[in-house]
Amino acid sequence: xxxxxxxxxxxxxxxxxxxxxxxxxxxxxxxxxxxxxxxxxxxxxxxxxxxxxxxxxxxxxxxxxxxxxxxxxxxxxxxxxxxxxxxxxxxxxxxxxxxxxxxxxxxxxxxxxxxxxxxxxxxxxxxxxxxxxxxxxxxxxxxxxxxxxxxxxxxxxxxxxxxxxxxxxxxxxxxxxxxxxxxxxxxxxxxxxxxxxxxxxxxxxxxxxxxxxxxxxxxxxxxxxxxxxxxxxxxxxxxxxxxxxxxxxxxxxxxxxxxxxxxxxxxxxxxxxxxxxxxxxxxxxxxxxxxxxxxxxxxxxxxxxxxxxx
Ligand code: 0GY
Numbered sequence: 507x508x509x510x511x512x513x514x515x516x517x518x519x520x521x522x523x524x525x526x527x528x529x530x531x532x533x534x535x536x537x538x539x540x541x542x543x544x545x546x547x548x549x550x551x552x553x554x555x556x557x558x559x560x561x562x563x564x565x566x567x568x569x570x571x572x573x574x575x576x577x578x579x580x581x582x583x584x585x586x587x588x589x590x591x592x593x594x595x596x597x598x599x600x601x602x603x604x605x606x607x608x609x610x611x612x613x614x615x616x617x618x619x620x621x622x623x624x625x626x627x628x629x630x631x632x633x634x635x636x637x638x639x640x641x642x643x644x645x646x647x648x649x650x651x652x653x654x655x656x657x658x659x660x661x662x663x664x665x666x667x668x669x670x671x672x673x674x675x676x677x678x679x680x681x682x683x684x685x686x687x688x689x690x691x692x693x694x695x696x697x698x699x700x701x702x703x704x705x706x707x708x709x710x711x712x713x714x715x716x717x718x719x720x721x722x723x724x725x726x727x728x729x730x731x732x733x734x735x736x737x738x739x740x741x742x743x744x745x746x747x748x749x750x751x752x753x754x755x756x757x758x759x760x761x762x763x764x765x766x767x768x769x770x771x772x773x774x775x776x777x778x779x780x781x782x783x784x785x786x787x788x789x790x791x792x793x794x795x796x797x798x799x800x801x802x803x804x805x806x807x808x809x810x811x812x813x814x815x816x
Pocket of ligand 1: 587588589590643669692769772773774
């Protein structure tokens with residue numbers, strides 16, 4: 507089914523719509539599991555896309571997100587501001603406030619954000635800001651502006667989510683390690699999984715986590731990182747096999763600092779759109795024991811996003 511973009515927007519030519527009718531996962535999520543990385547897009551007619559955006563997605567509403575949550579067996583969501591909405595957090599905030607306390611958010615803010623606005627975001631459920639260094643997604647923001655934002659949101663008990671390409675880690679290292687907050691890395695720092703898991707590139711990322719106990723990682727996006735793709739290698743094994751050693755390594759070494767999320771509705775995938783049920787079936791391969799699964803899906807996200815209940 508095609509999902510046209512509303513509000514007078516036309517989605518980017520190569521845009522793949524999210525997967526309709528995902529399978530029911532075979533893996534049963536532990537009770538209270540949190541989808542700690544997902545987005546809402548618009549709908550554009552209600553929440554217009556930002557003029558400075560680098561892509562126009564298909565609409566993906568809060569109702570569709572929460573239907574997926576229930577279908578997959580999650581209890582809660584962390585809705586991360588997507589770059590197509592710039593620093594207008596309205597769609598993400600609307601999703602959080604309509605969730606009945608079952609969603610928290612990660613916002614994008616500019617240096618000019620007022621204290622009142624930060625308080626308003628906090629009341630809506632926002633607990634972090636995202637700093638994005640992926641050049642195809644955002645324009646450059648000076649580091650001193652980001653540090654200023656980080657020191658302000660630190661006072662609210664929020665954390666910083668960072669999204670970057672693995673090749674840029676050396677250059678960004680000093681900035682990242684100067685952040686005063688908990689720092690959550692999107693998608694394991696986007697490793698090139700055709701390289702060795704114990705090669706220099708991924709070792710640098712592991713060193714980053716090892717030397718900085720305030721750094722957490724989302725072990726997300728096998729569909730984005732995989733080179734071999736969704737093809738299952740045999741009847742019993744799930745897809746995205748080339749990502750497994752990377753994610754498994756991070757989960758086993760840092761079990762108390764990892765998060766998992768669907769990444770629905772999967773922005774900017776150009777080759778295939780994953781079946782979200784299949785993505786959930788990926789989890790036991792990277793977190794093979796019930797204890798690791800509970801940390802990854804319940805304890806860690808609750809500690810970070812719902813500390814008052816933890
Ligand atoms: C992701 C990945 C992407 C995009 C965004 O905010 C965004 O636009 O997050 C991407 O294109 O890699 O984290 O979902």
